[in-house]
Amino acid sequence: MAATCPVPPASSLLADSFTPRLHYILTGTFNTLFLYLLAFFPYSPNGPTLTVHRRVRGEGPHQFVALNEERDRAYVTTWAQPPSLSSWEVLEGGRGGVRKINTVPISATGSYLTVSPSSLPFPTRVYQAGGPVAQTFSLSPSSRGFDTQLQEVIYLDGGEKELWDEKTDRTRVALRYGSHAVDIDPVRARAYVPHVGRDSIFVYSFNEDGTLNHLAEVPTHGKQGHEGVRHSIPSRDGGRLYVVTEHTSYLDIYTTHSSAPYLSHTARYSVIPPSLNSIRHLYRGDTLRLSHDGRRLYVTTRGKTGAQRGWVSVFEVDEKGDVRVREEEEKEEGVRYEALSRFEARNSGGKAHAIEVFPFHCSSTGQGHDYLVFTDDEAGHVSILEWRDEWSELREVAVVQLGVDAPVEGERKGQVLEEERGTGASHAVWLS
Template identity: 35%
Template sequence: MHLHHLLTGSYTNTSLFLLAFDSISRTLTLNSTVPGYGLHQFVTSNAAKDRVYATTMSEPPRLFSWIVDEHYQFTHLDTVNITSSSCYISENSHFAFSAGGPTARINVLDEDGSIGEQTDELYLIPEEDGERVDKTRDAVLYGGHGFDVNVNGKGFVPYLGMNSIYMYDIGENGSARLQSINTSPTEGDGPRNSYPSRDGRLLYVVTEHTQWLDVYEITDTQLKHKQRASAIPSDVRGQFTFRSNTVQPSRDGKYLFTSTRSWNNTEANGYVAAFALDRKGYLEKEEAVTFYEALVTLGSAGGLRVVPWVDETNCDPNGLTDYMYLSDTSEGWMFILGWTPSNHSLDLVASLLYPGNATPYEATWLD
């Protein structure tokens, strides 16, 4: 199979956009638009790829779900009101986990895949302050961003303003018990995005304000910082202002990729960095094996997700092994990058300029 689809949200348009990537012709095209309900900054899908979940930057704060059939037709399942605008949402087939600004929450997933009743709400600030603090999309700039749960039932919420990562124990009933608040190694780091290792032993975190990739060991009740590497080249550090976005593993788990956007400065472009991991999941070296400099600043986006599938059209064992998207709001581009581990290269494979004023934010691969 050489034609693959990804569904993207938009920073400036209420629609969702279904894109088609052809790995033989190396083209990325707009397949269709899907009516949406807000500026869907983040979308994700379940393991079966037949349910899609999205957050929104529009008011009021809400979560959304859709059914996806085999012909890539989308049927809206439900809309759920929440306390504060969530940035990211994740799921583990039983529950949906979302976070944004001062709160995070857990919702049960019903049998049809829709977002069901709330099972717990987490205040990342003193609960008595909840009524007076900002709960709009602006709050994610200094509040909670994501909510990831590992295979051992440990939940993690990076909180920019507190410069910390909140760690929870997630119960089988969808409850969350705070275990620790783990401060980032240096002041002003702003932890933004996390990714738990597949074995549940490690947590990878990218800092938005200081462009570091941090590796933590996950103990029973807290995080132990072990390694730190730069998500941008050393020669641009301190020369321009950047904002790091995402950390993602390669399909085989041997590498990590981070994405960083230039911030309000057209003299500098965004970057993707690649890091080699050892067999235990630690960084082989506390430096990237390569950097890819984007063609644009990436604006407020810099979203990145690695495809979950094997490219069966590529039979070269030393060739390209992973594709990933890279999103841009400065001009409205969606890029597809290719990773070749044999020579540690990241290269542009395909690109699409969104129509009108639409700009992509985050996306989910559907096949």
């Protein structure tokens, strides 16, 4: 979806490259049947606002949402049983809600989904990794919902026999020690699957039909069996891979190579401030995303209990894709603690402090400005965080609480249903 950039009112405090209209957001939850459509208005007279636009009854607790390039189709995981994935049509950029296309069964509860970009030389595929498996799906040419499972990769030594053994965990519990995501680098035409339990990153190329071709399993940096590598994203040019560790809350940077060993560790940075190093084990690294201009890296962590608040750390990225550090900064046991800025969350975040960066900027403007949608499972908050270079920090500029704030449109508007009270927000994406 292309962004349009009319000139906003000169009096607006936020008048810049952002399109001055409502932006719609789709979010899942960890503990209800609902998907939520949220409406973000950055130019409200009293400052930015975020509201519950409408709720949609879905498939069960929805952990993760992925969009296609056009942002008119959403692909969603669920923690409901039996394990499945669902596809949804996005109506009017989110204003009209979402409509389910279909549901497909999978062998184990899913985690993160990824949709292949059009720059890769095969039809659009959807990839999912969760626990003991990863899958590749084709899409229906007519509906662009799920079609055929083309491949299943099994991360168990006993293969398919072990997968279907009654002792094998195929529930959401397996996500804590299994595969967690399929992250695509379109420049090098590779896919990376971080595996929490094996403490390794599986490296793949693509076959002609878009299925995964195994190249290597690269051990993660640090103490094997202790780090819990969880999520990764590539740099813009594919020269670096950024990785967050769940058990130790580090940002690790790897240099990518065209041949074996494919990845080599370059640097390690702490997501939490140095004052918390002694209780590092009480944090859980979560997600990471690049800013729209590629000059900043946002990395999140959660608290293990309600006593520890989560964090979003901001790192400056240089032209090579490395984190820019001050010359006087010293390392402590090979770890750098300096971040450009750190934002302390309202609470621990529970099972999620997921982020997605606002993507609808004009191509030639908008430098040094981001909106992030930020989710919280503990209390059900969905927040909008804003970064401006002149602030040199993240600020929360709008917030809504699921299960408390009623929808303003749609069926049963103005009402909070009993079954949505205590809702924990999981992962949100920008529709428009």
